[in-house]
Amino acid sequence: MKGIPALLKFNEEEFTAQLASAAALRPGIEALAAQLGDGVKNVYFLGAGGSYAEMMPYALLLQTKSTLPGVAAVAQEFMLVPDTAFGEGSVAVFVSATGSTPDVNKAIDWAKAKGAVTVGFTGDADSPFAQALDHVFLSSAHSYDIQLLLLVTGLLQRRGEFADYERFADQLALLPSLLVDVAKQADSKASVFANKHRDVEYLFVVGSGNVWGYAYLYSMCVLEECQWLHTTRVHAAEFFHGSLELIEKDTTTLLFYGEDETRPLMDRVRSFVDLYCDDVTVFDTADYPLEGIDPSFRALLSPLVIGTAASRLSTHLELVRNHRLDVRRYYRVVEY
Template identity: 30%
Template sequence: MDFEKVKTIVSDIKQKQPKIDRVMFVGCGASMADLYPGYYFISHESTKLLSSIQTANEFNYNTPKGVGDRTIVITASLGGSTPESVEATKKAKKLGAHVITLSMTAASPIIKATEYKLVHGFQENYAAKTEKMSYCLALAMQIMADFEGYKFYDEAMTAFAGMPALIEKAVKAVGPSAQEFGEKYKDEQKIFVLSSGASLGVAYSTASFLLMEMQWVTAPTVHSGEYFHGPFELTVEDAPYLLFMNDGSTRQLDARALTFMQRFDAKITNIDAKDYGLGEVASANVIDYFNPMIHTGVMRVYAEELAKARKHPLTKRRYMWKLSY
């Protein structure tokens, strides 16, 4: 990752507009989920900046009235051609916002439409699959550092430096447990996916894309803190659950849900960030925001093994790439 480019982009925005009061994160699907850690960081750490996250077509059709020259809008599209996200990028720019866009494709329509661009990796390895969300988080931290101040900035940079190796170490170790997951859940038609904190976006993307889109498995997303406010009524013996447990401030929320599921002998897979040594690279002051990277890397291996067990490739679709919609 090019952290100097992140610094240059935010510095250039500050030179043009010394006062920023709003940071918006806009995208679709998995790309919107990858923006979630950045949104979560600003919404929890900043005392001055408003922060929101929106799906692109809602931004297009019901644009927040506060978007203007004191707004930074961060958009994203993996391949760079998602029509709704391209349009949102153009609209934000037209409204005078400072638009930063993330994509893995340098010549894509969304990159051509933006003011500031960051081209990230994806195919190289499992760690690269987290670059989009890492860039977004780095942007959020740099924005706060430059416009408000962030006293744990150096600790965050240390965590960024350690994450790629930590992810690659983790994915090399999870083969047996990922295979067990595939066999254990291969016949399930519904899997509940839970998490909290910055990893709620990972729960959402896992449910909506790795499971519903790529495996045609019904997958409700449940916030661990909301589990006891309705959804826990469906917890019975062998009910299938996938939990992304955080190492950090919201761990108690995840642990409470896990304890209840165990009490009723539900079928549980717990991907716990603590098991993969997240605390070895991320200090207690910043660890909350780095859970999504380790969860994403590990879950990709789990998804690959589930696809093998179900004999349903992750690339198989009914409608996507086949129909106009």
């Protein structure tokens, strides 16, 4: 992507270093997968808000590629109504950017009391989150997809369910520079969207498969929490059941496409909204080259690609709406 000017609020050196720090955790994560071995009965991805949504793709990966049960759940609800299968032999996985989310930290202690092995990814070794875990992996990355991919595919490889693990893990090291290119390619579309919709009052965000978690995260944790925009998030498979009745010619509709087997669900939504709506924007991971990545691995990387592209949208919305992404009225401001 040579010749493209520097991106707004994008430190390329810092961005690549953060992702590289995540990829560098490979030896430790592989050692943990070997240590856990055949003793793993099931894997639970427990979080809150964005940390829950970010782990959805990896529960889905287990559900669709392995006989090892995988479940993503909201931690606070799970503690009140847990699966009967959770306990000895369970691995409970957590992620946290700050390490200070009470709902998540309570769930770690609860999971340990139930006999589960707790594994987590964060950036702060001194946080309550890091201190509570049985196994903690530290990096400067602000997302945890690379680490979660290494953990889950490592477990699959140990079970004989992912023969291409070594090649896949090697190619993950290419992502820091590849995702810089994604950010640069996505920036123009993100800028156009933000400028066109600086005064929008209501948006639809639609996704499916392993990018549904990011669609959920983006609508809740960015558009609502960070920009105070009224947002409907809907899974493409459920769009037919009520949501389509709200589509009008001027309804702002944002479609997040991945590359897994659920693309036909998104195609169905797109065919409908293109017919009845004049304000449709598509971010599709298939539009980004990802040179050096095996075509058979592209679908696994869709959450990383869509997240990188959408991060440019966040930056431009912050600018044109004059609303900083770190401003809150209630979250962590007042008692809840």
